[in-house]
Amino acid sequence: MRTAVVVGGGLGGLAVSGALARSGWQVTVLERADRIRPERAAVVLWPNGVRALRALGLGAGLDAIATTLPDGGVRRPDGHWLVQPRPTPRERVPMVVHREDLHDALIAGLGERVELRTGVTVRTVRVAAGVRPAVGDGRHTYEADLVVAADGVDSVIRRQLAPSSEVVSSGCAAWRAVIPWYRAPSLTDPVGGEILGAGYRFVSASLGERGSSGASSRGGVYWMATAAGAARPEPPQTQLALLRRWFAGWPAPVDELLAATEPADLVQREIRELRPLPRAFGFPVGPGGVVLLGDAAHAMPPHLGQGACLAFEDAATLAALLRESTLPDAVVAYDRARRPRAAAVVRQTRRMSAVLRTRGRLALRARDAALGTITPRLLGTAATIAAQWHPPTPPDPSRRS
């Protein structure tokens, strides 16, 4: 039986572990934390992410926990529409899901061939000619046919295999919260959509009532705010007060959502990214290989909400290639398929970053003048890019010689 060690039990690591196990692999997940614990936030899944999860066999689980996200358009803080809400074809409607619900669904999909080992911090990776790859935590060595580095933006495996790729600040911080359904304000305006201001952005989405999309969904209202500058060192209560000041007077439902948020709901993150992207995402090693997956391979700012979606694409692609080819061939094919795709999405995200980071009066005037044309075009391009990806299809057996 083929064996894999997956380093990291985040969304990417769990998705790929389940997929490999369902294809007959014996998988060991090594997770640094004491337990597998997602952030108390939600994640928007664009059509490519949804397709990837369906390709991974998780479609039914997703339908039970995710809510569709109707197009809420894009406004400026003065209420002016940058992009009017439009009816979206069914196949292009994104979904939004509570991260805890998604983690539960991914864990439920692991099955018996996956061993989860928590409290294991991987420190080294062994890539030597003629032998299978291995990782170590200083006490044990874990050898396998395949090592998947799904250990996030600070990946120790990537640092060793692609040292020229550095983690840098994206110049902004993000705050997120899920207001539980029983505390969610009843809103006159529908939740949803995006508001873009000078260096500031606010996005909200309804997760529905508890259990509304399925018996196990947590429900609530999700919002995310980003602001140019560094993460704030103050306690959550002060951060919340700052957010309320920064976003005061923005169109509904911003005020109502910030008012209903409690300090303990707040999740703050400095936004970081990889520059440049690693030159390779796949490394054949002896008879096996090592691959980088998810943020370990292509951490990017969340402006297009594509990080987790790409991690699911990575997982679906890897699983499909491993079903069709030998392991070393699959590792090479994974690299060829995934690196250009991630680079294309990162390019769009960086263009969006530049628009969002604009500050200073003159630059702002120019940005505001351009926003009306640039942003709709950018968002349109981003949506197209998101929609473009389809899971690899198995070769047609009738065409085999």
Ligand SMILES: Cc1cc2nc3c(=O)[nH]c(=O)nc-3n(C[C@H](O)[C@H](O)[C@H](O)COP(=O)(O)OP(=O)(O)OC[C@H]3O[C@@H](n4cnc5c(N)ncnc54)[C@H](O)[C@@H]3O)c2cc1C
């Ligand atoms: C503010 C914000 C909003 C976002 N919104 C969206 C969105 O709406 N849609 C979307 O698609 N994406 C979104 N993203 C991106 C998305 O969250 C990430 O791309 C995704 O979670 C990455 O998953 P991952 O499994 O690759 O990495 P992670 O989630 O970082 O998981 C890595 C795991 O590896 C473990 N680990 C790390 N080092 C080691 C080690 N040495 N040994 C063992 N274990 C280790 C960690 O503990 C962690 O559990 C957002 C990101 C941010 C910051």
